Amino acid sequence: MSIETQFEQRLSSKPSKSRGLHGRRTRETIQAYLFLAPALIVLFVFGILPVGYALYMSLHRWRIQRGDFIGLNNYIDLVGSPLNLALIVVGIGLLIGSYYVWRGAAEQTSGWKTGLRIAFAVMLMIGGLTLVLGVDGMINAAEETRRTEDFMLSILRTVFYSIGTMPLQIALSFLLANLLFQGIEGKSFFRMLFFLPYITPTVATAAVWNTVFEPRRGLINTILTWTGIAEANLPNWIFEPAGITTLLAQWFNVNLPDWVVSSPVFSGPSLAMVAVCIYNVWVFTGYNTVIYLAGLGAIPAELYDAAKIDGAGRWSILRHITIPLVSPTTYFLSMMGIIGTFKAINHIYIMTQMVGLGGPQDTTTTAAIFVFKQFREGNRWGVSTAAAFLLLGIILLLTWIQNRVAEGKVHYA
Amino acid sequence: MPETTASKRSFRIHPVRILMYTLLVLGALVCIFPFIWMFLTSFKTYGEHSTRVFWPRALTIAPYTDLPESYELELELSPTSTDAWGGAPSSQLPLMEGQFELCQVAAPVQDQMDRSGVELPVTVLILIADTNSEVDGYDTFYYTVESRVIQQGTTRALLGQRWKAPYYLSAPDMQRWGPQLIVTDNDPEHFTLRVTWQPVTMFLFNYLDGWTESDFGKYMWNSVRLTVIQVVGVVLFSTMASYALARMNFPGRNVVFTLFLATLMLPEVVTLIPNFYIVIQLNRFFENTFGIQNAWLNNWTALTIPFMASTFSIFLLRQFFAQIPNELYDAALIDGCGHTRFLVQIVIPLSKAPLMSVVIFNGIWSWNSFLWPLIVTTRDTWRPITVGLSKFIEEAGSRIHLMMAGAAIAIIPILILYFFTQKQFTEGITTTGLKG
Numbered sequence: 001m002s003i004e005t006q007f008e009q010r011l012s013s014k015p016s017k018s019r020g021l022h023g024r025r026t027r028e029t030i031q032a033y034l035f036l037a038p039a040l041i042v043l044f045v046f047g048i049l050p051v052g053y054a055l056y057m058s059l060h061r062w063r064i065q066r067g068d069f070i071g072l073n074n075y076i077d078l079v080g081s082p083l084n085l086a087l088i089v090v091g092i093g094l095l096i097g098s099y100y101v102w103r104g105a106a107e108q109t110s111g112w113k114t115g116l117r118i119a120f121a122v123m124l125m126i127g128g129l130t131l132v133l134g135v136d137g138m139i140n141a142a143e144e145t146r147r148t149e150d151f152m153l154s155i156l157r158t159v160f161y162s163i164g165t166m167p168l169q170i171a172l173s174f175l176l177a178n179l180l181f182q183g184i185e186g187k188s189f190f191r192m193l194f195f196l197p198y199i200t201p202t203v204a205t206a207a208v209w210n211t212v213f214e215p216r217r218g219l220i221n222t223i224l225t226w227t228g229i230a231e232a233n234l235p236n237w238i239f240e241p242a243g244i245t246t247l248l249a250q251w252f253n254v255n256l257p258d259w260v261v262s263s264p265v266f267s268g269p270s271l272a273m274v275a276v277c278i279y280n281v282w283v284f285t286g287y288n289t290v291i292y293l294a295g296l297g298a299i300p301a302e303l304y305d306a307a308k309i310d311g312a313g314r315w316s317i318l319r320h321i322t323i324p325l326v327s328p329t330t331y332f333l334s335m336m337g338i339i340g341t342f343k344a345i346n347h348i349y350i351m352t353q354m355v356g357l358g359g360p361q362d363t364t365t366t367a368a369i370f371v372f373k374q375f376r377e378g379n380r381w382g383v384s385t386a387a388a389f390l391l392l393g394i395i396l397l398l399t400w401i402q403n404r405v406a407e408g409k410v411h412y413a
Numbered sequence: 414m415p416e417t418t419a420s421k422r423s424f425r426i427h428p429v430r431i432l433m434y435t436l437l438v439l440g441a442l443v444c445i446f447p448f449i450w451m452f453l454t455s456f457k458t459y460g461e462h463s464t465r466v467f468w469p470r471a472l473t474i475a476p477y478t479d480l481p482e483s484y485e486l487e488l489e490l491s492p493t494s495t496d497a498w499g500g501a502p503s504s505q506l507p508l509m510e511g512q513f514e515l516c517q518v519a520a521p522v523q524d525q526m527d528r529s530g531v532e533l534p535v536t537v538l539i540l541i542a543d544t545n546s547e548v549d550g551y552d553t554f555y556y557t558v559e560s561r562v563i564q565q566g567t568t569r570a571l572l573g574q575r576w577k578a579p580y581y582l583s584a585p586d587m588q589r590w591g592p593q594l595i596v597t598d599n600d601p602e603h604f605t606l607r608v609t610w611q612p613v614t615m616f617l618f619n620y621l622d623g624w625t626e627s628d629f630g631k632y633m634w635n636s637v638r639l640t641v642i643q644v645v646g647v648v649l650f651s652t653m654a655s656y657a658l659a660r661m662n663f664p665g666r667n668v669v670f671t672l673f674l675a676t677l678m679l680p681e682v683v684t685l686i687p688n689f690y691i692v693i694q695l696n697r698f699f700e701n702t703f704g705i706q707n708a709w710l711n712n713w714t715a716l717t718i719p720f721m722a723s724t725f726s727i728f729l730l731r732q733f734f735a736q737i738p739n740e741l742y743d744a745a746l747i748d749g750c751g752h753t754r755f756l757v758q759i760v761i762p763l764s765k766a767p768l769m770s771v772v773i774f775n776g777i778w779s780w781n782s783f784l785w786p787l788i789v790t791t792r793d794t795w796r797p798i799t800v801g802l803s804k805f806i807e808e809a810g811s812r813i814h815l816m817m818a819g820a821a822i823a824i825i826p827i828l829i830l831y832f833f834t835q836k837q838f839t840e841g842i843t844t845t846g847l848k849g
Contacts (some may be wrong), residue, residue, distance in 0.1 A: 025662070028661055028662060029663040029664060031661065031752055031753075032657040032661040032662075032663040033657075033663065035653040035654060035656060035657035035661070036654050038649070038650045038653065038654070039650040039651060039653070039654035039721070039727065040669065040672075040722075042650065042721050042722035043673065043722040043724075045691065046684070046688055047676045047679065047722060048672065048676070049687070049691065050684040050687035050688045050691060051684065051687075053687035053690065053691065054683055054686065057686065057687060172440075175436070176436075176437070176440050179433050182433060184433065184434070184437065188836070188839070190440075190441055191839055192831075192835050192839065193441040193444050194440065194441065195839055196444055196445060197447075199781075199831055199838070200824050200827055200828070201780065201781040201783075201798075201799055201823050201824060202781060202783060203781075203799040203800075203802050203803050203806075203820075204799075204802060204821075204823040205820075205824075207802070207803075207816060207817075207819075208450065208451045208820055210806075211450070211454065211813045211816065212447060212450060214813070217462060217463060217813070282443070282444070282447070285444075286444055290839055339680075343681060345681075345682065345784055346783045346784055349783075349784075350803060350806070353803070368682045371682045371685075372784075376788075381686050381690075385683075385687065388683040388685075388686070389683065391680065391682060391683070392679070392680065395678070395680060396678070399678065
């Protein structure tokens with residue numbers, strides 16, 4: 001039999017089978033699901049089932065073993081009274097409303113109308129934030145139940161954590177990436193060094209930073225002593241529960257009114273939280289730089305050439321070409337940065353190992369740490385999963401808001 | 414454009430360029446100074462760290478030059494005097510004692526002695542007690558200098574093993590430099606000691622100390638095993654899954670794809686607790702039906718299998734597989750080759766680069782994973798290095814030099830891997846994988 005006839009037979013044999021095309025499709029479907037089976041089983045057992053199970057757990061009183069069905073009580077315990085919850089929902093509504101007003105302001109042509117709208121948007125935003133953070137409600141509720149205050153405060157701390165890390169990370173990495181992009185000698189060497197903090201084990205690097213922040217013999221305080229910036233009152237870093245507003249006021253010998261010192265919002269994140277933020281910035285700046293570099297590389301060179309021909313300076317190139325064209329990267333990184341702060345556990349666990357998880361005085365207990373503490377130390381699995389669900393809700397909401405904000409602002413090249 | 418290339422080639426020293434390099438070097442320094450601090454501290458002694466010495470003595474040449482010669486020494490033992498401890502309090506009563514003159518010490522000890530005004534030779538007193546009367550010979554020995562410094566050990570158990578030198582004079586970190594005493598013969602008739610100075614011990618003291626204090630060898634081996642198992646699982650599962658998603662037509666493909674997509678957003682905290690519960694239930698189920706003890710808890714199964722459906726890897730590979738031209742598959746089909754053979758013989762050899770990315774990324778994530786192993790391991794059998802290190806950090810407490818040696822032990826394998834695969838790494842993350 002010649003090759004040609006074999007070939008022809010093969011070609012003709014398949015469609016001429018009794019099952020025909022339909023049979024082949026069934027076979028392919030079966031084969032595809034066989035291929036997918038291992039991954040799908042794992043995904044189902046450890047990815048999808050747990051979410052449903054977490055929901056089930058969160059509706060029960062569950063301390064290691066399942067207890068009574070208590071409906072939404074865990075959630076109510078966490079958020080405070082239903083009134084508190086309602087206030088928060090209204091607050092979020094106001095925030096979303098302020099965004100739309102703000103966006104409307106940009107479309108207005110006349111000056112005073114824009115001003116008015118911006119003012120209105122800012123008012124709505126402040127109102128929304130006040131309600132969401134529940135400044136008053138939180139303090140009052142603190143007297144009613146201890147747990148309530150803890151969770152709402154942990155969200156507030158997470159917000160501090162996000163504000164303390166994300167903008168700085170983005171700004172620094174944007175700067176570094178732009179520097180690296182200028183045809184620098186040894187670019188890949190620098191890139192390799194910048195990336196180092198991200199790939200080394202968090203447990204180990206957090207332990208190293210712990211000793212860097214150590215108040216008595218740590219590197220930072222040693223440098224502070226050597227340079228003479230601070231000699232007598234060395235900062236306690238991870239051991240310091242006081243808020244930075246209070247500490248700065250002490251530094252400059254300013255007397256703060258009581259309501260600032262006692263307010264969880266205005267006294268700011270604790271110095272311990274600042275230390276955690278510094279660690280976070282250290283880890284992710286290099287990572288962000290590498291991603292930014294890829295983003296910068298994707299900008300077509302013709303744009304720069306054209307701008308140069310038109311006589312654009314360095315600054316206007318940066319302002320009108322680079323920043324708008326890397327905005328998808330910026331968007332991606334800021335989203336990852338914020339969501340990352342809502343997920344962060346490992347380094348806070350290690351960094352606060354000496355002062356107790358989430359310490360000192362719970363000031364580094366972010367939302368994720370709160371969930372973990374309820375689970376590990378409190379053994380309140382029901383409460384813990386409920387808090388985790390609220391956290392998931394917040395993350396999804398943030399993603400949604402960021403998606404909306406990004407619409408029209410992000411330029412996809 | 415000839416002009417632009419020409420201007421790029423000519424390296425003029427421009428103030429802006431100098432500023433740029435300064436900023437970059439500064440950034441690089443900030444990135445690596447914790448590592449430098451870690452390595453320096455890991456070579457320090459306790460005293461050096463507490464007195465804020467920047468450069469450890471162990472990283473200079475001085476301690477290793479002019480080391481005294483090692484020698485063997487037979488001690489004349491005699492019944493102990495009434496004041497065997499030379500005034501030092503102890504609950505143990507030694508049976509025999511012997512002494513020898515130490516005429517030479519290593520340079521750091523010499524310095525310490527100069528500072529405290531002690532002169533050579535120093536009389537070293539060896540006190541020997543019998544902790545178990547049934548056994549012939551002597552079981553415990555103490556090592557004292559100037560009645561102040563005492564180290565104790567069991568001669569029998571440690572026969573031939575290396576001894577840490579005693580707490581010499583006052584500083585506790587003098588252990589490191591002093592002579593190592595090895596009991597080569599513990600027969601009461603001819604009790605023999607070997608007095609040695611070992612540069613390797615002096616140099617790597619903290620590492621050896623940490624390694625023996627915590628079971629780092631076992632943790633390291635566990636981490637290696639877990640990483641290999643997980644990476645193999647991920648590569649196998651995600652290659653198959655992504656091939657099906659990219660190149661096969663079947664009903665429900667979009668649904669499956671969306672399912673995978675949905676789990677990308679899911680934070681670990683949400684699934685942590687129910688997953689722990691599921692693992693407990695699975696463990697119980699395996700024990701009751703198959704009679705396998707600890708099938709899931711404290712075992713590799715719980716530590717690796719939940720991460721084998723790596724959504725990131727599936728996306729990465731699917732993207733690549735989809736780009737393979739259809740003509741290749743059609744040609745293979747005509748040659749009578751099915752999906753399985755096409756995948757094994759054509760697709761996999763073609764996608765070495767993305768597979769390499771999958772291997773590297775999953776390897777690093779597996780090595781660095783902490784929270785989940787912390788929860789599901791209660792015993793050392795499969796405990797990875799990250800969890801072992803966190804326990805060690807807790808125990809090391811204020812002994813920061815030891816803590817840093819432990820951290821270095823956990824970091825070094827990653828550093829080595831990174832320096833060899835660095836290019837694939839940064840390129841992998843920029844071109845394919847973006848994950849926070």
